[in-house]
Amino acid sequence: MSYLDIVNELQQAFPKPVSDRMHDSYFVFSFMRALDQLDDMKSIKPLLDKPVELDYEQARRRRIDEQPATVEEVSQELVGYLSGMFIWGHPRSQINVVPSPTIPSVIGGLLPSIYNPNLCSDESSRGVAVAEVEAVAMTADLLGYDAEQAGGVFTFGGTGTALYGVKIGLEKAYPGTMAAGIRGPAALICSTAAHYACQTVAGWLGLGHDHVIHVPTDEENAIRTCLLETHCRDVLKEGGKIAAIIATMGTTDAFGVDDLQAVYDIREQLVEEFDLDYRPHIHADAVIGWAWSVFNDYDFESNPLEFRPRTVRSLAGTKRRISKLHLADSIGIDFHKTGFAPYVSSLFLCKDAADLQLITRDEKTTPYLFQSGHYHPGRYTLETTRGGGGPMSALANLRLFGKQGMRALLGHLVTMAEELRARLESHAAIHVLNDENYGPVTLFRVYPDEVDTFTLPRREQTDPRCREELLKYNDYNRRIFDLIQDEALQGRGVVLSLTDCYRETDYGEPIVALKSYIMSPFATEWYAGVVLESLQRARAIVDGNGSPPGADAP
Ligand SMILES: *Cc1c(COP(=O)(O)O)cnc(C)c1O
Numbered sequence: 001m002s003y004l005d006i007v008n009e010l011q012q013a014f015p016k017p018v019s020d021r022m023h024d025s026y027f028v029f030s031f032m033r034a035l036d037q038l039d040d041m042k043s044i045k046p047l048l049d050k051p052v053e054l055d056y057e058q059a060r061r062r063r064i065d066e067q068p069a070t071v072e073e074v075s076q077e078l079v080g081y082l083s084g085m086f087i088w089g090h091p092r093s094q095i096n097v098v099p100s101p102t103i104p105s106v107i108g109g110l111l112p113s114i115y116n117p118n119l120c121s122d123e124s125s126r127g128v129a130v131a132e133v134e135a136v137a138m139t140a141d142l143l144g145y146d147a148e149q150a151g152g153v154f155t156f157g158g159t160g161t162a163l164y165g166v167k168i169g170l171e172k173a174y175p176g177t178m179a180a181g182i183r184g185p186a187a188l189i190c191s192t193a194a195h196y197a198c199q200t201v202a203g204w205l206g207l208g209h210d211h212v213i214h215v216p217t218d219e220e221n222a223i224r225t226c227l228l229e230t231h232c233r234d235v236l237k238e239g240g241k242i243a244a245i246i247a248t249m250g251t252t253d254a255f256g257v258d259d260l261q262a263v264y265d266i267r268e269q270l271v272e273e274f275d276l277d278y279r280p281h282i283h284a285d286a287v288i289g290w291a292w293s294v295f296n297d298y299d300f301e302s303n304p305l306e307f308r309p310r311t312v313r314s315l316a317g318t319k320r321r322i323s324k325l326h327l328a329d330s331i332g333i334d335f336h337k338t339g340f341a342p343y344v345s346s347l348f349l350c351k352d353a354a355d356l357q358l359i360t361r362d363e364k365t366t367p368y369l370f371q372s373g374h375y376h377p378g379r380y381t382l383e384t385t386r387g388g389g390g391p392m393s394a395l396a397n398l399r400l401f402g403k404q405g406m407r408a409l410l411g412h413l414v415t416m417a418e419e420l421r422a423r424l425e426s427h428a429a430i431h432v433l434n435d436e437n438y439g440p441v442t443l444f445r446v447y448p449d450e451v452d453t454f455t456l457p458r459r460e461q462t463d464p465r466c467r468e469e470l471l472k473y474n475d476y477n478r479r480i481f482d483l484i485q486d487e488a489l490q491g492r493g494v495v496l497s498l499t500d501c502y503r504e505t506d507y508g509e510p511i512v513a514l515k516s517y518i519m520s521p522f523a524t525e526w527y528a529g530v531v532l533e534s535l536q537r538a539r540a541i542v543d544g545n546g547s548p549p550g551a552d553a554p
Contacts, residue, residue, distance in 0.1 A: 006068065013071050015114060030071050037079045045491035046090035049083040086495065091523045092488060092530070094516040095497045097252070097288055097441070101342040101393070105335075108396035109342045112388030119154070119386035120378035129375045132391035138398050139333060140349055143286075143293045144326030151353025153377050154346060154390035158287035159197040161332025161348040162246065163382070164359075166201050168330060168350070169244030169281025171358040178359060182206050186243035187235045189213045191223035191258065193251040193503065195285060207243055220436040221256025221503065222321075223247065229266045232280070236270060242280035249322060250289025250338075253499050253515065255439030257289055260324040284328035287346065288439075291338035294406040295319040305407060310422070311415045314438035329355065335394040338410070340401075345390040356380045409521060413440040416518045420528040427532065429539065431457040433502055433513055443502050443513040446480050446535060447473060448543050464507040474512035476542065481514055483538035493534035494527055 016023045041049040086093055089100020101109075117125035119132060132154060140150035155161060166188060170177055173186050186207055190198045192214045202212045213235070215228045228245070235242055245267065247258040263282060271279055292315070298305075300316045307315065325331055328351065335345035350356055360380040378384060401409065417440045424430045424444050431453045433443040447453055451473075460470045478498065487493040497517070501510035516531065 010068060030075055033072070034075045034079050037076065038082060041079075041083065042087070043491065044092075046087050046092035046488065046495050048085045048087060051489055052084040089520050089522065091520045091527050092491070092494045093520060094518050094523075094527075094531075095495050096515075096517050097337045097519065098517075099337065099340040099519050100521070101336075102340050102397055102400055104396035104400045105341040105345075105393035108393035109389040112392055117388040119388055119391070120376075120381075120384055122373040122375040125388060128388040128392060129377075131388070131395050132377075133375070135391045135395040135398065136347065136349065139290075139347055139394075142403070143290060143331060143333075143349070144296065144323065145331075145349065145351055149352055150349060151356050152347055152349040153381055154386065154394070155348050155381070156383065157344050157346050158195070158285070158332050158334045158337075159200055160382070161287065161330075161334075161346050162195075162197045162283060162285055163201045163204065164348040165246070165281065165283030165330040165332065166205060166207075166244045168355050168358050169242075169283065170205060170207070172278045172281050173241040173243050175278075175358075184241065185211055186241045187211050187213055188243050188246065189215065189228065189231060189235075190246040190285075191215050191217050191228075191248055191251075191256075193217045193221045193223075193254065193256050194246055194248045195252055195287075197285070198246055205243075211243075217256060217503070221251050221254045221434065223258045223263070225259055225262040225266065228263065229270075232266065232270055236274045236276070241278075244281040244283050247282060247284045247328065249284050249286035249325065250292075250439065252288065253441070253502055253513075254434040254443055255288070255318075255437040255441050256434075257318060257321040257437075259321060260284060260327050264324070264327040279329075281330070282328045284325055284331045286322075286325055286328075287332050287334035288337050289318070289322050290325070290331065290333045291406060291410060292318045292322040293325065294403045294410070296323045297403075298407060305404075305411060307411050308415060308418070310418045311411055314414050314418060315411060317438040326351070335390070335397060339394060339397050340409075341393040341397055342389070345394045347390075347394065410440075412521065413518050413523065414438065416440070416523040416525070416528070417442055417516070419525050420516055420518070420531060423528050423532050427535075428453060430535070433457070433511070440519065441515065441517045443499065443515050445473065445477055445511075445513055446539060448476065448539070460505060460511065462506050466505075467507065467509060470505060470509055470511070474510070477512050477514060479542050480535065480538045483541055484514075484534050487534055487537070494531050496531070 015027055038048065086095060088098045112128060117128035119125045119129060122129035136152040137147045140152065141147040155164065170186055174183055188198060188202045188207055188211060199209050199212055203209050213231050215223050215231055218224050232242060245263060247260050247263050249257050267280055267282055295315050296319060300312055303312055330351065331349045333347040333349060335341035335347065336343045339345065421432055421435065421442050424432050424442065429447050429449060431445050433445060445457065459466045481498040484493055484496060488495040497515045499513050499515050502513035503511055505511060
């Protein structure tokens with residue numbers, strides 16, 4: 001076979017460059033076949049097909065074939081890799097802050113994957129560059145920034161947004177670092193409940209993990225602002241610099257929200273008091289909390305969407321702090337978390353687009369780029385090639401939901417979480433840990449019957465003499481989790497998750513907790529009952545007066 005025969009054959013595997021209806025239907029049909037196969041993998045269980053043993057040994061032995069394969073062969077094989085995947089949008093799935101992407105956001109990701117716009121510049125992305133600018137403007141305005149003044153880019157995840165924020169902060173603390181390199185230590189200050197992305201960023205930017213200051217949190221999992229002030233003061237008194245203060249606006253585990261107003265006031269006061277020649281940069285890690293901005297102008301008094309009183313209280317409680325987002329110098333936003341977009345769709349926003357100048361490359365370094373056009377984010381992005389999927393799927397959902405759709409959807413998730421909390425709280429053997437946090441996530445601990453759950457959880461947190469009990473019940477909760485997980489994978493219960501360290505006790509031990517993160521638009525109250533029943537069965541087994549599911553009762 002000559003090479004041309006092979007090329008002819010392979011042409012079938014590419015979309016046709018000029019209109020060809022027959023071949024278009026082949027393309028669509030190939031995709032539909034894959035979707036059909038996936039559909040056959042659905043059941044009442046919250047996962048595709050069944051749990052699979054992952055065989056990395058065999059995977060490492062895999063080699064490229066000599067001969068090409070067909071589109072059908074390849075796509076069928078690809079579908080197989082999704083076997084065992086959780087269906088995040090299934091109401092029996094309450095695992096983590098992972099959304100089920102909407103249909104328009106999937107299309108927003110698919111279209112660029114066919115035509116490959118490169119957001120390095122508008123020469124190579126055309127209208128998709130406009131989509132990015134629109135998504136930036138809409139989000140900036142939604143979060144309370146002046147959209148005319150703000151700027152931003154989509155990047156590689158929430159970690160990427162923090163990287164941009166701290167990099168800009170570092171340039172403010174030590175101007176010219178981009179060119180000259182780091183000339184002195186600079187602190188990154190965040191709370192103990194902040195995401196480990198803060199560590200990552202400090203490591204990668206050369207600040208060093210040792211220069212991350214983790215300020216303890218209060219019972220609401222928010223940074224203790226008086227301690228924040230003390231730490232900032234200590235750094236400045238010793239003549240040190242602050243690269244950035246990261247306020248976490250929605251912590252990963254408990255939905256704690258920092259008091260940005262207080263953080264801002266502290267920064268302003270210290271700039272004056274120490275007569276600083278720079279303003280320590282405040283970056284808001286709002287990758288989870290940003291979406292609650294839709295409630296900034298919701299009338300909680302008249303409550304036109306008819307949320308229940310408990311939901312109103314919860315939403316208003318979050319809004320109180322989220323409405324301060326505009327005080328941050330930059331904000332990280334994940335559409336792929338609370339914006340129902342596919343991975344990866346993260347937006348880094350700057351209050352003042354001029355801040356992006358601080359990280360802009362010298363034009364001389366990119367002679368082959370930016371010869372025409374008006375929009376060249378590649379001059380300041382860390383990435384060179386940037387795909388169009390992030391902004392297109394974000395824009396898709398902003399358009400699809402509007403503010404009202406987002407309010408309804410988030411309100412529903414919070415209502416379902418409140419329902420679950422109410423039921424967990426009324427159970428004598430269960431203690432809800434984050435009852436001062438008002439998001440879709442609930443962390444709780446389960447205890448055996450004899451435990452007094454009115455006093456023990458508090459003592460576990462504070463009293464070192466409780467260490468042994470704490471560890472014993474950590475273990476207890478792990479066992480409960482395993483049983484619930486087994487049941488859920490059979491399609492009987494609800495898949496929850498387990499966090500190894502919801503937070504540390506005052507004496508430095510990790511508190512293990514069960515976690516329910518409700519993200520499914522299909523969630524109903526009924527599933528709260530399912531969680532409770534499943535917990536009951538698991539407790540009965542661990543306490544030794546029940547039998548495992550499926551086993552014969554004595
Ligand atoms: C998830 C998360 C991150 C990291 O974001 P990715 O998009 O997963 O990279 C950072 N901060 C917080 C608070 C998070 O929850």
